[in-house]
Structures are given as C-alpha cells and as structure tokens.
Amino acid sequence: MSHLDNIPSTPGKFKMEKSAYIHRVRWQSSITKLTFWSLIILGSILIFFYRSPSSSPLSSDPSRRSLSTYDWGGPSWEKRVRSSARVRSRNGISVLVTGAAGFVGTHVSVALKRRGDGVLGLDNFNNYYDQSLKRDRQALLERTGVFVVEGDINDSALLKKLFEVVPFTHVMHLAAQAGVRYAMENPSSYVHSNIAGLVSLLEVCKSANPQPAIVWASSSSVYGLNTKVPFSEQDRTDEPASLYAATKKGGEEIAHSYNHIYGLSLTGLRFFTVYGPWGRPDMAYFFFTRDILKGKSIPIFEAADHGTVARDFTYIDDIVKGCLASLDTAEKSTGSGGKKKGPAQLRVFNLGNTSPVPVSDLVSILEKLLKVKAKRNIMKLPRNGDVQFTHANISLAQRELGYKPTTDLPTGLKKFVRWYMNYYSQGKKADA
C-alpha cells in the first residue's frame, strides 16, 4: 500500500491532528508535481530542438527555414532543386511551377519536363480537397523527374532562396485558392493565396536577376455578370459575381502594376472550367461522377424561368498546350535589380473551348459513360457566386499562341471517366 492510499478520498474527512503527516504528503506531492512539469518542459524543449531545422545535419545552411509545417533548405535539398530545374534540351527553359501538385500544375509540369525543360514544383499541399490526390500527383511528378518543394507562395524567404539556387527563366504561376462557391465559406483563403500570394511572388520576381517571365492563371469568372457572348478579352470585367472572381480580377490589375513599374513580362490566362484526369474533386463533373456511382442525387442548377446553366468546359490537354505556348511566346522581362529598363510584355488570353454545354447535358454524357442513371435534383441557381454561362472567344489566343482546342466534352469526359474508374478501383475513397 502506498502512503498516498492513506489520504482520505473525501476532503471533509480530513482530521486536523494529522497535519504534520499531511504537510509531508503535500510537500512530497509538490515535489512530484515539480518533477512532472520539469519533465514536460524539458521534453518540449527537446522536441523543439529536434524539430528545429538548425539542429539537423543541414544546419550549416543559415537560410534553412521552417514555416509551421514546411521544412526546406540544406545542401541535399538544393541539389534536388538544381537537378529538377536543369534544362535538358537545346533552347529549353527553366520553369518554377507554383501549385505543381494541383490539377493544371501537374499536367503542365509533366509536359514541360517531357520536352526537356527544367521544372521545379512548389506547392503548399493545403487541405482544400483530398490531400492524398495531391500526394499521388506528387508521386507522378517525382517519377517524371520533377521535385515539388513544399512551401507557400507567401514565404518570401523560400522564394528568394529558390531564385538564388536557380536563375529561373520563367514562372508558371498556378498556385491559387480555386472554386467559386467556397469563397463564401472561407473568403480569407482567397485573399491569402490569390492576392497576398501573388504579390509575394511578384515581389521576388521583380528583384530576381534576371527577372523571369511570368505566365499565370486568371479565370473565365472575371467576365462575371456580362451578357454579351462569346466573352472577349476586350470586354469589361468589372462585375465579378464571386470573391474568387474578384481576386482573379484583382490579380490582373496587380499584374498590370508590376509590369508597369518593374518591367515584368506577364501573361494572364483566363481558364474556362478545366476538366480531365487527375482533376479537382470540388468541381461538378468530378463529384457528379462520384455521386452518380454512389446512387446519390446530384444538384443540377438552372437559372430563372428554367433557364439553362452552361459552361465552356475545356479539356486539360488543350489548356496545357495553351500554357506551353504562352511560356514559349513570352518575351523577357526588361527590368533588373528591381528597376524597369523598358516596356515589357503584358498579355491576357482566353483559354476556352468555344462550345458551351448545358450542365444537364454534362450529366447525360456521364450517365452514358458510367452506365448509371443519375438522380437529378434540379434546383435554382443559388446566389453563391455562380454565373449562368461562360463562352470563350479564343481568336486572340489562336492568333498569338496558335491555340486550337481539339477535345470536345464527350471525348474529354470519356478520358476522365477511364482515369477515375482506374484510380478509385485501387481502394481509394472518392471524397472531396
């Protein structure tokens, strides 16, 4: 029996004559507590130092940083960065791809790498949607020879370090907070990634020597409530219907100012509802597929008076071609040492498919491909940032980039469904 067993469990039963004994027990209990807390504090200090980059074998590099969960820096890390970004073809370019583990980022990185360009990925692997899908894309990139650095575009120290290690000729900036409807749930994530993150990236690019040329993802959503179709780059873009659209429009204005002040070459690409294999689970075609297969009902939006809601769905391979053509035709930035030396290129292109398809037709195509009847729940287009239709005029991209989409929605969805069935047949769960 331990001495602690002698202490009555009910405080009311404590007897005064036992005070000396109680004193001793209290004193022992204080010692125990002190020892306990000392161990906790000591343990925390040890864990802190163990996790801290400066205590690792890479600590000789003072630039090594850890931003909450991100670790980077050190000789072996730099070696991987350099090797991934090494150009392996004549006239190849070295590209920093932000958002590389994202849908478009993965496809673009693979395409660049395959043609011999140097490619380094950057991604913060956030949890906006299923992170395991991002990790699987990362594995695919690793197999192709693309190293994806884990970090955030808001980490200027990391960005500076990357430019110190590699004099990137180009940046393909695809890191963003995507999704139109999610902006009502988490507005600050849009400001963090699409505004602050963009500025952080441009700040580093403007000071880099040489300055890279930048191609980045804007969005068809900047056309907002416009009714004139098809949407042309000359049309007004001052009526965004969502915060997502507003941050992409803001990005275009920010691009203008960095081009004007610092001579950065900037090309914004207005993507029109991009879909395909390795796509985003938050997008309608993706979760419709999952829910049709599960026998769950799917909400299909319609406008007032049973008006059709339609999208100019654009297949990923066409988008990739547009991205590569934009990088290849991008002129050099003109500034150096953070100072503009002359006017620089500033462009905006629509990258769409030019044939809008009603959402109900998208569902019909999926039904045929999946051989399952969808449970359709027709509902009024909610006031959550969605617009009724999108339709791209691509003549500018056609002229300047040789952009010519070749995949229609049934063909593209067939490829998506084949990928989906294969990917999720491997025991993975299709959760958004």
Ligand SMILES: O=C(O)[C@H]1O[C@H](OP(=O)(O)OP(=O)(O)OC[C@H]2O[C@@H](n3ccc(=O)[nH]c3=O)[C@H](O)[C@@H]2O)[C@H](O)[C@@H](O)[C@H]1O
């Ligand atoms: O072009 C862009 O710039 C954007 O494209 C994409 O946005 P959207 O065109 O809205 O795609 P997506 O959500 O797949 O909805 C498709 C259709 O299904 C309808 N839709 C949607 C959800 C639903 O439950 N029901 C429904 O009918 C919905 O009304 C719509 O008509 C990207 O997500 C965005 O990040 C951005 O890149």
